[in-house]
Amino acid sequence: MAAADAPITPEGQAAAHAARQAKLRKRSSGRLMIFGFLSPSLAILLFMVAYPVFSLVYYSFFNFSALRQATMKPVGLKNYTFLLSDPELWERFVFTGKFVFICVTLQMLIGIFVGYQLQKNFRGRDVIFTILMMPMMLSPVVVGFLWRYMLNSEWGIVNFLLSSVGLPKVDWLGQTNAALWAAAAADTWMWAPFIALLATAAFRGIPETIYEAAEVDGASPAYRFFRITLPMSAPVLFIALILRLIDSFKQYDLFVALTGGGPGSSTETVSYAVAKTAFSYFYTGEASALAVILLLIITGLSLILVRHLTKMSEKY
Amino acid sequence: MxxxxxxxxxxxxxxxxxxxxxxxxxxxxxxxxxxxxxxxxxxxxxxxxxxxxxxxxxxxxxxxxxxxxxxxxSASSVGVFDSLVNSIIVSVAGTSLAVFFGTLAGYVCSRFNFRGKGDFMFFVLSTRMLPPVAVLVFYHLMFARLGLADTRFGLVLVAIFANIGLATWIMKGFFDGVPKEVEQIAIVNGYTRMYAFTRLVLPMVKGGIAATAGFCFIFAWNEFAFASILTTTQAKTLPVKISAASGATGIEWTQICAAGVVLIIPVLIFFYLIRKHLLMGMTFGVLGRR
Incomplete structure (x- = not known):
């Protein structure tokens, strides 16, 4: 604007020209940086995600087995109609849903509670913090085996402790409902510390001055927690919720080691069913269709949640 | 009263x-x-x-x-040490590369506004949401065709892709915590943006890089689904190897527990060293600048 208002002299024009050039150069260097910095990630993700997902959609319309790759028969939507009319699939969705609900609820409650205690400064906090975080450092397979070992109905430590206080022994992994709770207990054991970690980080990010102001107004500890701490860290807690919701929804490793899908096929998650269809039965076409259904649900779910998150964090 | x-x-x-x-x-x-x-x-x-x-x-x-x-x-311990070596190679290489690419992408997402940024951010995050078994149905075929099946290189590729999303998002959060004025002042003083990034901004987020690496390492080190399907003999990682340790003699509980302890030690040390950074900036940049 300033350049346009100035009298049109050769010097003025030259200066305006130079300024414009500099601006252009800066912008193009910005462009170059955006392009250069994003392209490696984009290349890897396109190759490792976009390409497989498109192929998956393609395969889902075929009767196709990875073992006999020569015979691919187009079947249209048959894979989908077969899957969606299969009552077993609905059972898996119901089981997965129950598992997700129990896990996420327990983990959020425990995580926020423990995180709130850990944000205070006390002696030995760093060591206690690190020890409490240990379950999430373990491999899910090890976690599965460890809990399977502890929950063994005959020589497991859990049943030993139960019977030593006079409670009846439970066949944890032999009954559907008990196995559901066992899996949820193992998943919660592993991941509640993760929520606690994120919660602690979020709680410590709240400026002390806000608490001090509340103190002056004579706010109770409960008021501090529910009216300041929770709302002010809501976006981070919501991210934690999204991550756990999606991760427990796609849980696979834990069930491989803990229950092997049993008893029967009653503790098979949807992910487990995909793996079984694809790599035990080698019904690749059907597995692709099931994977597409799973992808649609998870992408839809995360789209809704992330949109909500963006709205939420705009308020801050 | x-x-x-x-x-x-x-x-x-x-x-x-x-x-x-x-x-x-x-x-x-x-x-x-x-x-x-x-x-x-x-x-x-x-x-x-x-x-x-x-x-x-x-x-x-x-x-x-x-x-x-x-x-x-003993029959159950053949190749277990090799799988430990595989685990180390795959997770160290995968973590370093994922953090490197994630840092670059996170910086751009924190500092620039470009067309499709929201879509890019969501696409990156969605890779973190992707159920491994879903893409595995196709990876299984793709890796065999490209000669990547049962190789460490293939698993490194998987480790990069599986962690790049998380790395980008966590690093964006840490970059958001660095004031934009740092680069503005550097540019006014005649330095390039690249110089400002490598010499000024990067040193300020060292802790963030460590925290990101810590998280990616945990996931890469413990990864099971991909490694279990994409390896057969040569490239097996330790979590996969021990899950197969249930042969004719039943499940090798002692070996599994020992492997669990061995697997947790490097993570534990790493975690203790970076604990301060985990507690400071793990807010994904969603809390705004305070």
Whole structure:
């Protein structure tokens, strides 16, 4: 604007020209940086995600087995109609849903509670913090085996402790409902510390001055927690919720080691069913269709949640 | 009157909190304690009822994990040490590259506004949401065709892709915490943006890079689904190897527990070193600048 208002002299024009050039150069260097910095990630993700997902959609319309790759028969939507009319699939969705609900609820409650205690400064906090975080450092397979070992109905430590206080022994992994709770207990054991970690980080990010102001107004500890701490860290807690919701929804490793899908096929998650269809039965076409259904649900779910998150964090 | 009542309430709440904390600590630490204890138990001691707290330690689990001593040649420990080496190579290479690319992408997402940024951010995050088994159906074929099946290189590729999303998002959060004025002043003083990034901004987020690496390492180190389907003999990682340790003799509990302890040690050390950064900036940049 300033350049346009100035009298049109050769010097003025030259200066305006130079300024414009500099601006252009800066912008193009910005462009170059955006392009250069994003392209490696984009290349890897396109190759490792976009390409497989498109192929998956393609395969889902075929009767196709990875073992006999020569015979691919187009079947249209048959894979989908077969899957969606299969009552077993609905059972898996119901089981997965129950598992997700129990896990996420327990983990959020425990995580926020423990995180709130850990944000205070006390002696030995760093060591206690690190020890409490240990379950999430373990491999899910090890976690599965460890809990399977502890929950063994005959020589497991859990049943030993139960019977030593006079409670009846439970066949944890032999009954559907008990196995559901066992899996949820193992998943919660592993991941509640993760929520606690994120919660602690979020709680410590709240400026002390806000608490001090509340103190002056004579706010109770409960008021501090529910009216300041929770709302002010809501976006981070919501991210934690999204991550756990999606991760427990796609849980696979834990069930491989803990229950092997049993008893029967009653503790098979949807992910487990995909793996079984694809790599035990080698019904690749059907597995692709099931994977597409799973992808649609998870992408839809995360789209809704992330949109909500963006709205939420705009308020801050 | 009111005063004494509130102090009663306070006292009860405090005891309640303490009680809950104790219960949680037992639930949290107990299994870890049991894991460590069981890793030293011989086959006999594992199944005794009541469980033994004191016993002569048996190191066969550790011997088979490290491929040394008497247990080295037992059927269940063949190739376990090789799988530990595979685990180290794959997770170190995968983590470094994922953090490197994620740092670049996170910086751009934090500093620039470009067309499709929101879509890019969501696409990156969605890779973190992707169920491994879904893409595995196709990876299984793709890796075989490209000669990547059962190779460490293939697993490194997987480790990069699986962690790049998380790395980008965490790093964006840390970059958001660095004031934009840093680059503005550098540019006004005639330095390039690249110089400002490498010499000024990067040193300021060192802790963030460490925290990101910590997280990616945990996931890469413990990854199971991909490695279990995409490897057969040569490139097996330790989590995959031990899950197969249930042969004719039943599940090798001692070996699994020992492997669990071995697997947790590097993560534990790493975690303790970066604990400060985990507690400072793990907010994904969603809390705004304070």
């Amino acid at each position: 009111t005063n004494s009542r509130t102090s009663m309430v306070d006292l009860v709440t405090r005891w309640l909190i303490l009680g809950l904390l104790i219960v949680y600590t037992i639930y949290n630490v107990g299994p870890i304690f049991w894991l460590i204890l069981s890793s030293f138990k011989s086959r006999m001691d594992l199944f005794t009822m009541p469980p033994k707290l004191f016993f002569t330690p048996d190191f066969s689990g550790y011997q088979s994990v490290f491929g040394v001593g008497a247990a080295k040649d």
